[in-house]
Amino acid sequence: MSENPRNTYREEASELLSNLEESLLELEAAPGDPEIVGSVFRCMHTIKGSGAMFGFDRIASFTHDVETVFDRVRSGTLPVTRDLITLTLEARDHIRNLLDAEFGGPPVDGARGESLLFRYRALSASAATPGAQPSEAPSEPAASVGPRRWRIVFRPDAQAFLNGARPTLLLDELRALGACGVTAHLDALPNLEELDPELSYLGWTILLDADCGRDAIHDVFIFVEGACQLSIEPEEVDPPAEAPPSRRQPAPAAETLPDSPVAANLEAPDNRPRAESAVASIRVGADKLDSLVNGVGELVTAQARLTRIANASGDPELEFVAEEMERLIDRLRADAMGLRMLPIGATFSRFRRLVRDLSRELGKEVDLATDGEETELDKNVIEQLNDPLVHIIRNSVDHGIERPAARLENGKSSRGVIRLSAMHSGAHVLIRIADDGAGLDRDAILRKAVERSLVAPDVEMPDAEVYKLIFRPGFSTAPAVTEVSGRGVGLDVVARGVASLRGSVDVRSRRGEGTVFTLKLPLTLAIIDGLLVCVGQQYFVIPVADVLECVELTQNDIRAMHGRNAVVVRGEMVSYVPLRTLFGIGGAPPPISQVILAETDRGKFGFLVDRVIGDHQTVIKSLGPVYRGVESVSGATILGDGSVALILDPGKVVQEALLCA
Numbered sequence: 001m002s003e004n005p006r007n008t009y010r011e012e013a014s015e016l017l018s019n020l021e022e023s024l025l026e027l028e029a030a031p032g033d034p035e036i037v038g039s040v041f042r043c044m045h046t047i048k049g050s051g052a053m054f055g056f057d058r059i060a061s062f063t064h065d066v067e068t069v070f071d072r073v074r075s076g077t078l079p080v081t082r083d084l085i086t087l088t089l090e091a092r093d094h095i096r097n098l099l100d101a102e103f104g105g106p107p108v109d110g111a112r113g114e115s116l117l118f119r120y121r122a123l124s125a126s127a128a129t130p131g132a133q134p135s136e137a138p139s140e141p142a143a144s145v146g147p148r149r150w151r152i153v154f155r156p157d158a159q160a161f162l163n164g165a166r167p168t169l170l171l172d173e174l175r176a177l178g179a180c181g182v183t184a185h186l187d188a189l190p191n192l193e194e195l196d197p198e199l200s201y202l203g204w205t206i207l208l209d210a211d212c213g214r215d216a217i218h219d220v221f222i223f224v225e226g227a228c229q230l231s232i233e234p235e236e237v238d239p240p241a242e243a244p245p246s247r248r249q250p251a252p253a254a255e256t257l258p259d260s261p262v263a264a265n266l267e268a269p270d271n272r273p274r275a276e277s278a279v280a281s282i283r284v285g286a287d288k289l290d291s292l293v294n295g296v297g298e299l300v301t302a303q304a305r306l307t308r309i310a311n312a313s314g315d316p317e318l319e320f321v322a323e324e325m326e327r328l329i330d331r332l333r334a335d336a337m338g339l340r341m342l343p344i345g346a347t348f349s350r351f352r353r354l355v356r357d358l359s360r361e362l363g364k365e366v367d368l369a370t371d372g373e374e375t376e377l378d379k380n381v382i383e384q385l386n387d388p389l390v391h392i393i394r395n396s397v398d399h400g401i402e403r404p405a406a407r408l409e410n411g412k413s414s415r416g417v418i419r420l421s422a423m424h425s426g427a428h429v430l431i432r433i434a435d436d437g438a439g440l441d442r443d444a445i446l447r448k449a450v451e452r453s454l455v456a457p458d459v460e461m462p463d464a465e466v467y468k469l470i471f472r473p474g475f476s477t478a479p480a481v482t483e484v485s486g487r488g489v490g491l492d493v494v495a496r497g498v499a500s501l502r503g504s505v506d507v508r509s510r511r512g513e514g515t516v517f518t519l520k521l522p523l524t525l526a527i528i529d530g531l532l533v534c535v536g537q538q539y540f541v542i543p544v545a546d547v548l549e550c551v552e553l554t555q556n557d558i559r560a561m562h563g564r565n566a567v568v569v570r571g572e573m574v575s576y577v578p579l580r581t582l583f584g585i586g587g588a589p590p591p592i593s594q595v596i597l598a599e600t601d602r603g604k605f606g607f608l609v610d611r612v613i614g615d616h617q618t619v620i621k622s623l624g625p626v627y628r629g630v631e632s633v634s635g636a637t638i639l640g641d642g643s644v645a646l647i648l649d650p651g652k653v654v655q656e657a658l659l660c661a
Contacts, residue, residue: 006102009054011283013099016043019345020092024085025352031080038215039454040088041070045219047095048477049173053166058072062113066091069120084123089353091116095179136288150210150217153231155185155203162198165224171204174219178210207235286379289340293526296329296336297619299526303329304617304640333617337524340380344422344431345373347382351393355418358397365415366401375422377429381501385431385521388497392517393418393432395491399477400437400515410512412436427528427545430505431519442466444477454593468508471495478586501525502634504601504651520601530618530637532645533609534597535579536587539645541618541637542607546598546650550624553593567595567606576606577657582632620647631657 020043027036044067051060051580066072066088072078094116097108152174156167172182185203189195208217217232303325310322348370359366377385401407401416408414419434442463449455449469473492496515498505503521522528522543530541553567561567564573576595579585595606620635632652636644 006054008283009050010103012050012101013047013059013095016047017092017096017099018350019043020047021089021353022349024088024092025356027080028082028085029128030355034074036081037070037073041067042219042222044070046222049169049220049222053169055501056099056102056181056322059095061103062091062098062117063095065117066120069124070560072124078124081123086124087116087119091120106520112621120277143169148209148211149235149602150206150208150214150232151231151235151429151652152206152208152223153203153229154206155229156200157227158199158201159199160224160227164199165227166410167200167202167204170220170224174206174208174217177212177216177220178208180208180210181201182204182206195439199211203229208415284339289379293336293340296333297527299329300333300617300619301638303404303638304643306640308640310440330617333527337378340378340524340526341376342379342382343373344375344382344429347385347389348373348420348422350386351389351420354390354393355397358394359401363403364397364401365404366397367415367417369417369419370421371419372422375429376523377422377423377521378526380525381429381521381523384497384501385519388494388519389420389431389433391491391493393420396433396435396437396515396517400435400439402438424523425520427523432516433519433523434514434516436514437629439513440467440470440507441477441511442509445469448475448477463509464507467509470507471505499631502649505630506601526620528618528620530616530647531596532613532616532639533594533607534611535583535609536585538583539613539639539643540579540609541616541645541647542596542598542650543618543647544615546600548597548599548604551595551606553595553608555589565608569597574604574606576608577651577653578608580608582653582657582660598650600654602651602654602658607648607650616645618645618647 015645020040023036023043027033030036044063048063048067050061051057051063069078069084070088073080073084078084093152093212094108094113097105098113100106101108152165154170156165160167171182181568183205185205186201188201188203190201195201210217214234221228221230232287279560303322306325307322310318313319352368355366355368358364396418401418402410402412404414417436419432421432421434423430445466446455446461449466449472450457452475454469454472454475470477471491472495495506498519498521501521503519504523506518506520507515508518509515522545529544531544531547533540533542547604549569549571551567557567565578566573568574574595574597580587580589590610594609594612596609596612597604597606616637616639618637621637623630623633623636632649632655633646634649634652635647637647639645
């Protein structure tokens with residue numbers, strides 16, 4: 001078997017395991033919902049069936065036993081309990097480990113799986129004792145179940161074998177449902193010299209006599225849905241019905257196929273419209289997307305050079321071509337960046353399990369609420385966002401949310417709430433993690449900071465500055481080290497992780513009411529719109545998303561301020577940072593300079609430059625580990641003439657300037 005089908009299964013199974021975890025957590029909140037029970041069952045059934053199809057026998061065998069338990073849940077003979085949900089979540093993790101082991105991960109101890117199955121059997125046995133309450137989630141309406149005959153017409157796509165499909169296994173699963181007869185369709189079979197052994201040419205009509213409904217039959221084909229032609233219809237059986245075909249005797253139904261509309265479609269598959277269930281999308285590897293975006297970035301740089309040459313040439317035709325290229329590349333850039341934008345909801349859903357497990361471990365009652373799941377963010381930002389969010393949520397559950405008794409004493413509900421939300425704000429995304437817990441203890445944080453000599457004992461600090469101390473490496477106010485917290489590494493990871501994304505984190509808290517962490521992150525880490533400026537012979541790029549306006553500043557204006565780095569804009573005095581002084585750039589400033597006003601975490605600030613050149617599509621390049629400590633510069637870009645411009649982080653520039661003042 002080729003590697004491609006195995007990798008396809010790995011991706012599909014990973015998605016199914018994520019869906020399984022989400023469905024199990026939903027089922028815990030609504031144990032009588034038959035749709036959720038069906039979703040759990042279908043996830044397991046697909047993992048099992050496709051695992052067997054692709055040769056992952058350990059996964060298929062283990063999942064089959066778990067699936068059998070949930071088949072009892074579907075039939076109403078086994079109730080949904082918290083213990084069953086916990087056990088199935090552990091089984092889901094075991095399947096994940098089995099999958100990783102198939103692709104080079106650490107080996108999995110088989111005893112773990114046997115232990116889980118033993119616990120399942122114990123649960124099943126206890127459910128069979130008197131007094132157990134069955135689930136109210138029948139798999140299908142009673143009217144749809146009963147002894148009946150089904151006519152199933154199945155023809156896999158021509159590429160089925162190349163994708164790892166094994167139709168014989170599907171037919172075996174049908175035989176497990178009841179007595180059936182199978183007739184093969186040979187109409188598409190080519191002459192021997194034209195036959196490709198890797199393609200699928202056959203189709204089948206199956207007459208199945210089984211005490212099951214349509215959904216049970218459909219589940220057999222769930223993995224190949226969208227990659228086959230499939231019809232499942234009940235067939236009337238006259239009272240003096242013939243004996244049902246045995247498993248070894250093919251049903252004599254081939255003669256009637258030409259009169260069937262399904263069979264007519266099978267005879268001319270190329271003229272048949274695609275099934276409505278076909279997915280109008282394709283799966284593309286992340287490396288290919290990254291390569292595409294990198295290629296677009298090189299095009300942006302080359303286009304900037306072309307525009308520069310065209311403007312210098314004075315040739316109208318060349319200028320027209322350069323403008324047309326710029327328009328096309330702008331559109332290509334927007335399309336390429338759009339391909340990497342993903343909704344953040346999938347990331348949010350992962351934390352439901354984290355909150356559930358932590359609250360159980362700590363003896364607390366905590367719910368996770370989410371909002372703004374449709375907000376889109378660059379996939380690279382989302383991938384690097386996981387660790388910061390994990391540590392903030394762990395901190396909120398452990399330090400923020402009180403125990404149920406303490407909450408009731410304070411007039412709160414016994415169940416705490418952590419709310420994850422996301423929203424767009426210009427070229428940024430704001431992600432908030434809010435809890436309704438005890439809030440941060442300002443005095444305890446200051447005492448710890450004084451104890452560690454981080455601040456002077458008599459220092460006066462605003463709340464916002466005090467709360468920033470919790471992001472210092474090794475800082476913790478926990479009285480004891482536990483498995484969850486106390487080592488002071490969690491929020492330090494948050495600060496470093498957010499900084500690596502060119503973002504910022506803000507903390508607001510009110511004692512007794514809760515804490516809100518706000519992460520401000522760029523939409524993308526690849527290409528941004530920037531404002532190109534210069535100081536002497538050095539070029540800088542300031543993200544357009546941060547820029548408010550530009551104002552002129554003469555030497556007379558500078559002298560009128562008597563040495564203060566400030567400018568008056570419509571009656572408002574705004575401080576500015578002279579980049580020439582901050583970066584030690586030589587030479588004299590021009591008679592008229594420019595102040596770029598920008599919004600930062602510390603309010604409105606200006607940046608004094610010699611000249612504003614104009615808008616610039618900025619392809620962000622990393623400066624490498626040597627410049628990792630230079631926080632005011634977030635990257636670099638290559639200009640049309642081959643020179644390098646540094647990309648400034650306005651907030652970090654202001655912070656550095658204030659420290660140097």
